[in-house]
Structure formats: structure tokens, C-alpha cells
Amino acid sequence: MTEFARWEIWLQAACTLGIFSFLYRENKAYRLFEHILLGLGVGVSFAATWTGILKPKWWDRLPLVVHRKPTEPWYMLEAWWFDWGGSFDKLIHGGWVWILAGLVGLMWYTMYSKKYAWLSRIVIGLTLGAGAGLAFKAQFNAQIPQLLDSFKSPYIPAAEIHNPVIDNWWSNIIFVVTIVTVLLYFFFSIEHRHPVVRNGSKWGRWMIMVSFGPFFANAVMTRTSVFIDRILFLVRDWAFPIFHLTPK
Amino acid sequence: MARFLEKLQYIDRRYLYLVLAVVVALPVFVSLPLPIEPSQETLGAYRAVESVPPGKIVLIQSDWDAGSKGENQGQAEAIIDHLMRRNIKFAVISANPYGPPFAEMVDEVTARRYGKRYGVDWVNFGYKIFPGTEAYVLPSLARDIPGTVKTDYRGTPLSKIPMMAGVKDIHDVAVVFNIGYGQQLLWIPFVQSVYGTKMVFAIAAINSTTMYSYITAGQLAGMLVGAQGGAEYEALIGYEKRTGRVGWGNRVIQSQSWAHGLIILLIIIGNVGYAFARPETKRARLGMEDGE
Numbered sequence: 389m390t391e392f393a394r395w396e397i398w399l400q401a402a403c404t405l406g407i408f409s410f411l412y413r414e415n416k417a418y419r420l421f422e423h424i425l426l427g428l429g430v431g432v433s434f435a436a437t438w439t440g441i442l443k444p445k446w447w448d449r450l451p452l453v454v455h456r457k458p459t460e461p462w463y464m465l466e467a468w469w470f471d472w473g474g475s476f477d478k479l480i481h482g483g484w485v486w487i488l489a490g491l492v493g494l495m496w497y498t499m500y501s502k503k504y505a506w507l508s509r510i511v512i513g514l515t516l517g518a519g520a521g522l523a524f525k526a527q528f529n530a531q532i533p534q535l536l537d538s539f540k541s542p543y544i545p546a547a548e549i550h551n552p553v554i555d556n557w558w559s560n561i562i563f564v565v566t567i568v569t570v571l572l573y574f575f576f577s578i579e580h581r582h583p584v585v586r587n588g589s590k591w592g593r594w595m596i597m598v599s600f601g602p603f604f605a606n607a608v609m610t611r612t613s614v615f616i617d618r619i620l621f622l623v624r625d626w627a628f629p630i631f632h633l634t635p636k
Numbered sequence: 637m638a639r640f641l642e643k644l645q646y647i648d649r650r651y652l653y654l655v656l657a658v659v660v661a662l663p664v665f666v667s668l669p670l671p672i673e674p675s676q677e678t679l680g681a682y683r684a685v686e687s688v689p690p691g692k693i694v695l696i697q698s699d700w701d702a703g704s705k706g707e708n709q710g711q712a713e714a715i716i717d718h719l720m721r722r723n724i725k726f727a728v729i730s731a732n733p734y735g736p737p738f739a740e741m742v743d744e745v746t747a748r749r750y751g752k753r754y755g756v757d758w759v760n761f762g763y764k765i766f767p768g769t770e771a772y773v774l775p776s777l778a779r780d781i782p783g784t785v786k787t788d789y790r791g792t793p794l795s796k797i798p799m800m801a802g803v804k805d806i807h808d809v810a811v812v813f814n815i816g817y818g819q820q821l822l823w824i825p826f827v828q829s830v831y832g833t834k835m836v837f838a839i840a841a842i843n844s845t846t847m848y849s850y851i852t853a854g855q856l857a858g859m860l861v862g863a864q865g866g867a868e869y870e871a872l873i874g875y876e877k878r879t880g881r882v883g884w885g886n887r888v889i890q891s892q893s894w895a896h897g898l899i900i901l902l903i904i905i906g907n908v909g910y911a912f913a914r915p916e917t918k919r920a921r922l923g924m925e926d927g928e
Contacts, residue, residue, distance in 0.1 A: 412650055433733045435733075436733030436734075437733065437766065439791075440762050440763035440764055441766050444786045444787050448786075518772075519771075523771075525825060526825035528825070529825030529826070529830070530821065533829070533853040533855055534849050534853040537854070554852075599845075602845050606842050606844060606862070607841075608896075608899065609842070609862055609863075609892065610842035612892055613707045613841070613862055613863045613888055613892060614704065615657075615660065616706050617705045617709075619657050619660050619661050619891070620660075620887065623661045635664045
């Protein structure tokens, strides 16, 4: 997959080894590469946000003279000239609404002024309102199918068994018992004194502990994969060519 | 002897890092082909691609970058290989500013293998989903793809890209893939549940555990779990036989097997050390005072 020039591979190797040097102990090389990578990250994010999102979606939609004379050096000054006749149609289709969007966006920054901070509360309110509405819809659409799916029958007709590992009665019973006991464990409105509640919540706690097993194992797997990627790069792409070796 | 065993708890972690580095590099010197049995979730992803009808495209949200290469590169290579081999056109979009070049690297290498051309067989929209705005962008994208995306990542208007002729909205998309370290969960409430579009997540193993309920509820058609998912997908499409080289997922998972063996061994060694530790040492490790 690697399609880099030799000097680029050396640069990558230096960055990788510089960051890995932290495993030995905190040192200046690590700090240097950490700051370089952080700086690069911020720079790339800023440039990509402008070229990929803000420019095509907002700047290019503004009814600016810049669209007619992109090579003019002082187009920024000309940009504010317009002949809007005041019609709503022109506001929308002429792109003037995007100027309003920019102004509304800038209202966020008024929070740094005591005098104009009230303006920022308008956009905060709009954002919170829209966010709450969207979150409400998202919760319903994402969770309701799972809620319905949690009603499982201990009896499965033979014709509906597509995968014997998943579609079986005992699997469904374990599922239902687990979901009820875990909910019981987190049900704090009654004291867990009654044997059914006490033992049920204890079983629920065990089930939660069991579920932490795959969580932890998957975490180890991901961390190891990321580490493997770098080690394979260092050995195959960087070290082997130095010794004219060919990896298996 | 007991004192020696107790000391096993206190091996300097730097030696462990060194041993782990050596162990994971072993497959570079010694090939260890392991039998790979595709899981149900990987089969679901494979079937989703196999069932793409003619005339429809696949949309890939590719958010992986250098940080998650180990987990996602194998997945991306296998999925793109499968799509190109089956002549399925696809578009790539990203919610990560570092994502587009990595996706493009895989696309271009695979395209050379199959003689595919940019703009005709695939297109890269680039970084078009700003983090935090997904709830607005995804529904907009579902309703009007060219209107939302505007240009590809090279700045070419979508109207000038041949493969986008006739692609208007999410109804022209058969499957949405999300390849990345984490999952873009908002595809499910705002697109999958509204339009019924098939969704497949190809994510890091660490983020996969909570996704199984989405599979059983039918909200996800399939899932690739980390490098293992990539290796399974490679096995399903016969990647090694056709390309003549070991896939990235398979390569990582070979090292992974060695690493897991070592980690299990170290857990046993640590526990043996703990079992032989003096009671006062155990209490000290647990932060307990004398008499507790």
C-alpha cells in the first residue's frame, strides 16, 4: 500500500520513533514531535474546514463581486457592494440569506463582550432548541426498534431458525433474563431487600461484569492493532530497505 | 522461590513494551497463516455489497486516518476491492479533515488493479461533514446529494462528474458504509430508519461492542470489527488469491494473534506473582491500612 518517497518514509519513522520514545520516559524529542503533530493537526483542520466546508457551502454562495472577478486583488472590498431590490426572492435565490447566516454565526462571539453578550444567547437558544428537537427524534428512531427487538419469545418455530447459533430458545431466555436483571440492578426506587429483587440485581451485576469482558478485550485489540500498524511500518517499510531485505 | 514469583508483578513495563514490539514483528519474518472463519456480522456486510442492484451506488463515509490505520486500512482495502471487482460505483465522503487522502490512496491503488477511472467509477466528495453538524448534514444529504455536497474534494462541481449523473438522493444509494475508528451513529435515526437504506459499520473493535444490538434489531446490515473484520472480509472475497499479496487485515491479525498470546501469558505471570505475594504487600497494593 505504501507509496511514499524514501525521505517521506524516514520522516514518518522519525515521527513514530519520537512519539514512541515516551514509552521509555518523558523526553524533549517526544515533546518536539508532539507539538509538531498537534500544530499540523490544527493547521490541516483549519484549511480543510475552509476549503471543504465553509468555502463551497457558505463563501461561494455569497452574492459577491468576487464570483465575477476572481482575479481582482481588491475583490474583498468590492464584495460588499450589492444592488438588492428588497424582494424576498432575491434574498433567498440571490444568496443574500448567506450574509445573514454569517452575521448570525458571528453573534456567538459576542459572548466575549459584557455589553453585547445578550446577542450570543439568541444563537445559543436557537442551537439548543434545534439540538433538543433533533436529539428527541434521533432517540426515538434509534432506540424504538431495539426496544421492540428486546421482546423475545422462548419458543421459536423451526421455520424461523436461520442461524442456530443465534436463533435458539436458550439464547432468548438468557437475553430476557439479563435485560430484566440489569434493569433491576439500576432500579433504585425500591430497597433491594426482597430475595427476588436482591438476587435478581446480584445476577444483573454479574451480567454487567461479564459484558465488561468483551469491552476490555476489544479495547486491548484496538490498541494492539494501532501499535502493530506502526511496528510493521518501522520494520517492513523503513528498516528492511535499509538492509536490502524483502519482507514475507 | 516465593520472593522471586512475587517479583513477577513488578516487571518494568518498558521490557514488556519491547517484548511486545518484537512479538508483533514476528510475522514479518515468519508467516503464520491462520484459519479465518467469517463472522455473521462480516457476512452481513459482504451480502450487502453482493445485493447492490444495477444502477445504484454505494456511499462510503470514510473517517479513518493515520491514527486508526491498523484497524481500518484492511477493511477499506477489502471493501473497495469488492466494489470495484463487482463494477459497483461508489462515492466517498468524510467527517474527518485527515480522512480524504487516506481513502483516496486505497481507491487509486485498487483502481489501477481493475482499470477504473476517477469520476467514472468512483468519486471522493472530501471532507464535507463538519463534526457536530451531522444531524443537519445527513438528512440534507439524504434529500439532495449534489445540492449538499456541491463539489468533490478536488473542487470539481458534481454536475461535471459522469458517475453522478442520475444520482439525486439517498434512493439512488444502495448501501451506506461507515469506515472509521468510531461510528457515525446518526446515520441510523436520520437516514436508515427514515429511508430504509442499508447501513454497514466498519469500525475499531473498541467501538463495536455496543453495536450488536443494532444488528439484531435489523438497523445494521453488517459490521466489520476492527482488523479482524478486515481479515474476514479479505477471506470472503479471496483477496490474497486475486492480488497475490497478503491483505492488510490479515497481516495485522497475524501479529495480533502473537500479541494476544503474549498478553495472556503476561496476565498469568502477573496473577502468579500476586498469588505468591505476602499479605502485607497485597494490602498495600489495594491501598488498605493494617488491620483492615
